[in-house]
Amino acid sequence: MAITLVIVLLVIGSLLLHYFSVWWFTPLASNWASIDFTVDITVWITGVVFVLVNLFLAYAVFRFRSRPGHKAHYEPENKKLEGWLVALTSVGIAAMLAPGLYVWAQFVQPPENAIEVEAFGQQWHWRFRLPGADGQLGKVDTALISEQNPLGIVESDPAGADDIVILSNELVLPLDQPAKILLRSADVLHNFTVPQFRVKMDLVPGMVSTLWFTPTQAGQFDVLCEELCGTGHFAMRGKVSVKPAEQYQQWLAQQQTFAQSQSVPQADITQGQAHYQLCAACHGDSAEGNKQLNAPALAGQSGWYLRRQLHHYQQGIRGTAEGDLYGAQMAAMANTVADPATLEHLLAYIASLPPVQASVAQGNAERGQRLYRSCAACHGAEAKGNYALNAPRLAGLDGWYLERQLNYFKQQIRGSHPQDFYGAQMSLVAQSLQTERDVADVVAYINSLQP
Template sequence: MAIAIIILLLVIGTVIFHFISPWWFTPLASNWSAIDNTVELTFWITGIVFVAVNVFLVYVIFRYRHKPGLKADYEPENKKLEGWLTLATTIGIAAMLAPGLYIWGQFVAPPDDSIEVEAVGQQWHWSYRFPGADGQLGKVDTRLISEDNPFGLDPSDPAGQDDILIFSNELVLPLDQPVKVLLRSKDVLHNFTVPQFRVKMDLVPGMLSSLWFTPTSVGAFDLMCEELCGIGHYAMRGRVVVKAQEDFDDWLARQVTFAQTQDRVAGDSALGRAHYQVCASCHGAEGEGNQALNAPRVAGQDIWYLRRQLHNYQQGVRGTAEGDQFGGQMIAMAGLVADEQSMQHLLAYIDTMPEPARATAEGNLNNGRQLYRNCVYCHGEQAQGIYHMNAPRLAGLEPWYLARQIGYFRDRIRGGHPDDFYGAQMSLLVQSLRSEEDIADIVAYINSLSAAD
């Protein structure tokens, strides 16, 4: 009797919890209400079966409980019962599958008036590409991916010259306009999921998959990767912002095309020397850095990373957080190379600087080696930095500066700005460093590495 009562209570509790549970769908913000209806239908069918089977089990336990003098009767076959059970199961499965197949037929057939956008996934970042005035996306090839061509567009394809490139993790879309999203991966399996849109699809390396939806609500919605794609999988976040058509058109008009990214004139190191004179007062004549002025070394650092940080200072992504007093000093300095060509000249000159001798750092190298295992996938085994992972070089950075930046990420002084996507990732990842000793140990280990090895 006790087991029958327990089963009955579990059934009643499960049904009550289903209806009062706070864990339910996010508010719908697309045209796919049919997917909600299909899921709810599945809940009803499986729920009815769950209740019926368990109530029947309670009845059987009670009705045929042990009584002295009674003997069980063994009946191995009952064709009539088996027939009814087969029929009921077939009807239930068909009732669940048929609507899903019908909805799937709609899901893979986007409307003719859909706009196209390509979403590109890589560990652990999203970027996007819109067709230009010609309405066509240019050809791509992963073998063409480089620092100057991160999408791998074919420069010889005329259709790709006016493609609009979005280097941010934020995708902006127009309200009430069907959107077909083409999905491409640069490296491993990823998944494009926006819970409020009720859409998701895998990104498979070497293949082009797609999905479509119509945004029906203005706002910002989280974009997640729901395919385990590596150690930083949980930090692979993006955002879809839905705006009115006029606002979307204004935003799109401000973005750069592939042709514009390729028109950048190479920097002149001789001209860059003049630009660097202002920087030299803090960072040193040879870019060696100056701890007394809280200025890190810039010689030997990846040029693409320095460019990104200068842009971040100019746009207020860095240097504006409370507690970042030294970053705040850089905002005015970065403004001196506000035009792209001046920045190119400056970076070209920095690129000619010899790598200075590294400072020493004390710490437990064995513990640092263990802690660095979480970093190696992005920054490399020798902390040399990996461009395609958007991870800068760490080897050779001054221990005091590296420790301070880790502390900044841990305390959200860096990585807290909504546009600092990579900083936000780092803020999540450095939480594994639980003490100042851990930070000292990992800094000492990084300091023992050589990017040239």
């Protein structure tokens, strides 16, 4: 009797959980209502079968329970019952599979007027590429990926020169225009998912997979990776912004082509030294940093990271958050090197300076080594940084500065700006350091890894 009651309560509880659950579909924002319909059919069929089978099980347990004077009838075969089971099961499976096969046939056949966009996945971020005026995407080769060529575009291919390269995590698409997404991975298996569009497809290294959809609602939607791709998988997020055609064309006109991205001004260390004199007032003559002026060491840091941070200061992505007093000071100074040529001269001079010995934080480096394991996935076992993972060098930075930045990330003073994608990732990771002792210990270990 008790088992019968438990089974019935399980059925009732499951129905109530489904009915009152907050886990429903996100509002549809594409043409794929047929996917919702297919899922609804599956839920209804499996739901009805679940209820009927379990209620029959409860009835059988109660009706044929062990009682004195009753003996079980052994019947190893019942062709009539087996026939009904095979027929009903076949109908149920066909009812679930047929709509799915029909929708899948549409899903893999994009319309002829669909624009092509490449979504490029790499641990643990998204980048995008659109065809230029010629309407064709150039050839690519992952072996060519570098700081100057993050997508590995083949320079000798004329079709790639005018490709629009989007190095941020945000892709903009026109409203009511079909879009065919070409999916490519630089390293491991990833997955491109936009829940509101009802699209999901794996990125397989060495091949190009595709999907298509028509955005039907203006707004901003999350791009998720729904394939476990390593330590930073949870933070691999991007955005799709859907805009009316006129706004989309305005955005497109402001983007940089691959050919333009390769036209980097020739750096001059002598000119860079002259520009650095203003920086030296805080960061020191040898870019060694100055704790009294809250200025970190710059010598030994990766040029690509310094460039990105200066751009972030200039664009208001960094230094505008409440509580970031020193960032606000730096934002004003960053605008003195807004000219691209001036910036390259400055970075070339800083790159010529030898790394300095960092001041060491007080903490338990042995315990910090264990805490650092998750950090090593991006920043490297020796904290030398990794351009491919957008992780800067940590070795050689002063302990006081590292502690302050980790606390800023934890408090979302850094990483809160909607365009600071990598800062947002770091803000999530920093939450794993739950106490002040955790921060001090992991910094003490990083300080032991002097360059």
